[in-house]
Amino acid sequence: MRDRVLILGGTGEAAALAGRLHRQGLQVITSLAGRLAHPPALEGAVRIGGFGGVAGLADFLVTEKISRVIDATHPFAATISAHARAVCRQLGLPLERLERPVWPKRPGDRWFWATDMAMAARMAPKLGRRIFLTVGAGSLVAFTKFGGPFYLIRLMESPAVDRPLFPRQAVLVDGGPFQLADEKRLLRHFAIDLLVSKQSGGPATAAKITAARQLGIPVLLIRRPWDAADGCDPGHKAGCR
Ligand SMILES: NC(=O)c1ccc[n+]([C@@H]2O[C@H](COP(=O)([O-])OP(=O)(O)OC[C@H]3O[C@@H](n4cnc5c(N)ncnc54)[C@H](OP(=O)(O)O)[C@@H]3O)[C@@H](O)[C@H]2O)c1
Incomplete structure (x- = not known):
């Protein structure tokens, strides 16, 4: 029987992987x-929406006769990854993880670390007055308590609500991938003095990190969920996953 x-x-x-496996038959x-x-x-079949927790995911895998699971979710999508581990263990199914390498710290980087979004929101106004927030729509709410600075917000899709989140803000809708020259132009245009980002890793959004380094702009990085739990700093500590 063919693998499902x-x-x-x-x-x-995940999109690229779906294409490769689909073309392999x-x-x-x-x-x-x-x-x-x-x-x-996407190539191949697509289903959309939560499974309904661990039990719902288990049901889906059994009903759909899935023989192999590949977790290619974002490094910060910790809940679905934990569910996949629990369910695959329970059902005895093979689980592969497509882990995106972290952005390595390079000479010239001025990095600060937060262990979660609430900590990043508290730190950001102390580090910058014109802040470029690239943390994803779902994480913006943590920053709204700290409305003093100017915030440049970049989102993948237009926000559902038009009401501004901050007294002084600008919103860009752009899903990338982003080029270094454009990122530098953007940082200069808005006179950004702090970039805030998850330690997402991967090439699609790496240009902002390089741009900040080249312009001497500090970056406040939110640690990956497993990393925050381990107290491990991938920018500094050898042997970190
Ligand atoms: N977090 C980020 O920064 C980020 C950035 C870019 C893309 N993404 C993508 O956006 C999705 C959601 O991210 P998140 O951080 O909200 O995830 P999460 O916190 O790990 O998951 C929350 C809940 O969303 C549902 N879910 C998440 N990913 C799913 C998937 N691929 N298929 C079906 N249900 C899923 C599950 O609901 P049930 O319990 O009901 O199954 C899960 O319990 C992920 O697939 C991730 O790859 C996340």
């Missing part, structure tokens, strides 16, 4: 959480 593969997706890497279903109103087209 479930890819837990929502990333560029495997039966591929990509699962998306449904966060985007207009998700990109």
Whole structure:
């Protein structure tokens, strides 16, 4: 029987993998959480929306006769990854993880670390007055308590609500990938003095990190969930996953 593969997706890497496996003749279903109103087209089958926790995911895997699960979700999507580990262990199914390498710290980087979004929101106004927030729509709310600075917000899709989140803000809608020259132009144009980002890693959004380094702009990075739990700093500590 041909492998029936479930890819837990929502990333560029997951989309590319779905294409590769589909073209190899495997039966591929990509699962998306449904966060985007207009998700990109994918090769193979697609299902959208939460499974309904661990029990719902287990039901889905059994009903759909899935023989292999690949977790290609974003490094910060910790809940669905934990569910996949629990369910695959319970059902004895093979689980592969497509882990995106962290951005390595390079000479000239001026990095600060927060262990979670609430900590980043508290730190940001102390580090900058014109802040470029690239943390994803779902994480902006943590910053709204700290309305003093100017915030440049970049989102993948237009916000559902038009009401501004901050007294002084600008919103850009752009899903990338981003080029270094454009990122530098943007940082200069808005006179940004702090970039805030998850330690997402991967090439699609790396240009902002390089641009900040080249312009001498500090970057406040939010640690990956497992990393925050381990107290491990991938920018400094050898042997970190
Ligand atoms: N977090 C980020 O910064 C980020 C950035 C870019 C893309 N994404 C993508 O966006 C999705 C949601 O991210 P998140 O951080 O909200 O995830 P999360 O916190 O790990 O998951 C929350 C809940 O969303 C549902 N879910 C998440 N990913 C799913 C998927 N691929 N298919 C079906 N259901 C899914 C699950 O609901 P049930 O419990 O009901 O199954 C899960 O319990 C992920 O697929 C991720 O790859 C996340």
